[in-house]
Amino acid sequence: KGKKAGRRQVVAFDPDMLGDERHRRFIERELRAALLMDELELHYQPVFGADMRVRSHEALLRWKHTVRGMIPPAQFIAIAEESDLIDKLGEWVLRRACADLETLRTPVAVNVSPAQLRRSDFARQLGLVVEEMGVDPGMLIVEVTETVPMVAGAVEQANLDAIRALGLKVAIDDFGAGHASLQYLRGFAFDIIKIDRTYIANLGDNRIDAMIVGAICDIARSLKVDVIAEGVETEAQLDMLRRAGCSAFQGYLLGRPAPLKRLAVADAA
């Protein structure tokens, strides 16, 4: 495997090439090498509570390619999802996040791909890693994105139930962005709703978006689950969210994703 990694080609990166099967395979191979060569990194973005204190961090995967520089997750997660690579990536993310918990001293949310949740032994494997890492499961949050197949998926629901039984929390990510948000709500038990940032972006000038955000906050209150607004970029949005009854906030206004080292420095300052 080391030999393979040593012979990696150097090719200029062009996102348009991702549609090309040959280049997808190329990226997949590069990503497998990146896992071995420690080119992956987690950045952490703070989530603030109503009291404006940091209440958790979200782990966001970064690929620092030696030749191409930083490659964002949207560009490689989809390719990883086509093979077992997503499981390896997911386990790497979980282990890294568990190891960083001690420094962060807040709960940490990790993103889990629908492809991972489809594996019948996902929750069991996750439980083994959490136990091996010796962390408090109550300090971990699993973020899942709504997808149509998941509404009906028995395996996914069993995994999510098992994850909660282990003591982790489950968050619905990008809520409202998919096709079946309301169905999703009654599909399984969860602890947190994250309102998709497209609703936050137009809060100032779109009355409908403001109504939808208010309604989601009402539903969350009725269900007694937490609600986090994603992509908060302006003070005006923050004000409107507070008035809508939202109680937790994440976005560039309050804190950008940053490597652990930089977060630790900010804490000490």
Ligand code: C2E
């Ligand atoms: P997500 O889980 O919804 O993460 C939020 C995304 O919004 C992140 O993009 C974050 O950097 C960005 N963001 C945060 N605040 C703001 C803001 O105020 N304005 C704007 N415009 N954007 C903001 P990022 O890091 O590029 O990640 C994109 C997506 O990739 C994530 O969306 C998540 O679905 C996926 N992803 C990231 N890390 C992982 C991972 O470890 N595993 C899996 N399966 N997926 C991951």
Ligand code: MG
């Ligand atoms: Mg997320």
Ligand code: MG
């Ligand atoms: Mg999101």
Ligand code: MG
């Ligand atoms: Mg997402």
